Amino acid sequence: MNPTLLNNHTLAQLPATVTTPSYGRRELSAGIIHLGIGAFHRAHQAWYTEQVIEAGARDWGIIGASLRSPTVRDQLAPQDCLYSVVEKSNAGEKVRVIGCVQDVLVAPESPATLLEAMAQEDIRIVSLTITEKGYCHDPASGALNLQHPDIRHDLDNPQAPKSALGFIVYALQERRKRDLPGFTLLSCDNLPNNGKLLERVLFEFAEQVDAELAGWIRENTRCPCTMIDRIVPATTDADRDALQAILGVRDNAAVMAEPFSQWVIEDNFLRGRPEWDSAGATFVEDVEAYELLKLRLLNGCHSLLAYSGYLAGFETIADVMAEPAFAAMANQFLASEASAAVEAPHGFDLQTYRQQLLERFSNRALRHRTWQIAMDGSQKIPQRWLGTLRHQLESGGSIELLTFALACWIRYVSAVDDAGNPIEVSDPLAREMKAICDAHRDKPKELAGAFLQFAAVFGSDLQHSQRLQQALTTWLTSIGKHGVLSTVRMQMEKSVA
Structure with a gap:
């Protein structure tokens, strides 16, 4: 017999020791699309965003997107996109249920759906945790690898890209056609000058598509640098079993994390940003x-x-x-x-x-x-x-x-x-x-x-x-x-x- 899952209906049944969303989730509207909705994003950027929403901001909901596998979507969808962050230390555990993720799209199943979501005017930030290799660059030089299979595919298939760069450029191309503004691109990957790297490979890709589009993208995007820090190990079945004993319901999308968290962000946004500093992030001129x-x-x-x-x-x-x-x-x-x-x-x-x-x-x-x-x-x-x-x-x-x-x-x-x-x-x-x-x-x-x-x-x-x-x-x-x-x-x- 399948266990009862964490979802909107079972949320009220959780023990008082567990922190749960105090806001009405139907009040949320999406302002962020996140590419690469793995464990780190859910324990870090979404965790910060959850606290901003709790403080009253209702227009910064997150639409997650997986560029490869449906695994995270298949975990989250039956749970109404709810999941737990379990902070683990030698002194014990603290559990918080996160409600700011509204949907998870799987790019290979429908590239057009993700492109359309990114083209919506309300989306003001596209954030990324796609790992170092997701930038399709030469790690030694930082230049875009034009021979990368995903880049070659995307330049030939603008309606069905595979890479993050392909989705970003073609979504911006569609926004330009609709006379809409661009968005801020927020790299949250563990790379030095991650915003500058993203900006470089983005412009290099856009130049391959259309020089005029590349010029428009330069004027209509921002790529602030960030520094992210939180240790987030892979969740095991033993972790899920232990959490089920605490919650009384099953959470197949739970993430484990250390109590420590740090996020330093260059304050360079195109169309506003969540007040992540109220949740402990640090905004600076130079990261x-x-x-x-x-x-x-x-x-x-x-x-x-x-x-x-x-x-x-x-x-x-x-x-x-x-x-x-x-x-x-x-x-x-x-x-x-x-x-x-x-x-x-x-x-x-x-x-x-x-x-x-x-x-x-x-x-x-x-x-x-x-x-x-x-x-x-x-x-x-x-x-x-x-x-x-x-x-x-x-x-x-x-x-x-x-x-x-x-x-x-x-x-x-x-x-x-x-x-x-x-x-x-x-x-x-x-x-x-x-x-x-x-x-x-x-x-x-x-x-x-x-x-x-x-x-x-x-x-x-x-x-x-x-x-x-x-x-x-x-x-x-x-x-x-x-x-x-x-x-x-x-x-x-x-x-x-």
Whole structure:
């Protein structure tokens, strides 16, 4: 027998300890379309928007859109688009039901439906969480990859695009035909200067369609940069079962999150915005300092722990942090190499921020899997590690743990862990990287050199650094001989001595 689901009818039955929408959901009108309605958006931007609506704004409802899979729609539709955000910490859990999502469209099922929704005058913001690879760009240069299969398809099929860029440009084209204004495009992906990147690839795509349209889009869109931060692990069946015991009904669309949340937004909007600052967001003139802090400290350390921890056999980040040598490594990475490559905004306490990160990584209630964080590394590490690495090389600073991190990543994409178990590498460049590993197996120096020449990730400059290649070779040799865990323990013992 199927369990009773969370929906509009069962909302009133939930226990008093659960926060639920206090407004009438029928009062909402949509002002936002969100492309890529995955777990992160539902635990972050929608969570902020829910609080703005609770405060009285009724014109910022969200229409979600999935560009690939119907999974989220199939979870949310039977629940009247209601879902829970469960904040998990070592001290316990807090549950809030979110009501601001009004509908979820599945683009491959009906591209025309999504295009029409985006062409509606009431839509003032189109936000995105489509991951790094969704921008169809070259991570090393930031330019639009015109040979990307989705881009080539979209240029030939304007009525049925596949990519976010295709939907945006053709929706704007339709708004122009209807003599309607454009909208603000709000990237909420983990990329440096995400708004500027989106603006660049958007204009490059539009130029391929029509130069006059591209000019109109320049005048009728805004692309503010943002910095987003909240750890949102994948929800498991065990999570859903535990939540059902609390709610008394089943929530198949629930998302798990840490209590901490941060959102820094460049205040550059075309036609107004929700007062997200009333819910804790920060509006600034320039996001860059905040995003570098997050990318180089939080994300950089997260990826370091993910690759090294996975290879050593640890399932979650909290498991990795429970090993003293890995915890010491994380502290050293944050305090030395990562901190050296950032400049904190005025009044920002960098030491407190580092301590917060170590505590967040140690959250045992949040089972954030190392494998999940390790996904799409070829798209992430240019932002998370290579900017810091270039800074350290130019300044003559330490590159010890950055090169260790790279060595772990190279070992990871070889698709075999320290115990000899196969790794399911989820990455758009997995095949090419596996081929490099196979061609230089058991030859650390040649392997290091071949990866540094892999321009799709490293660009063209780093291959010329003998210091970098030597350090990478040393780590690859040690990992191959001793394994990751022993290598980390030896390194930390050496650091203490």
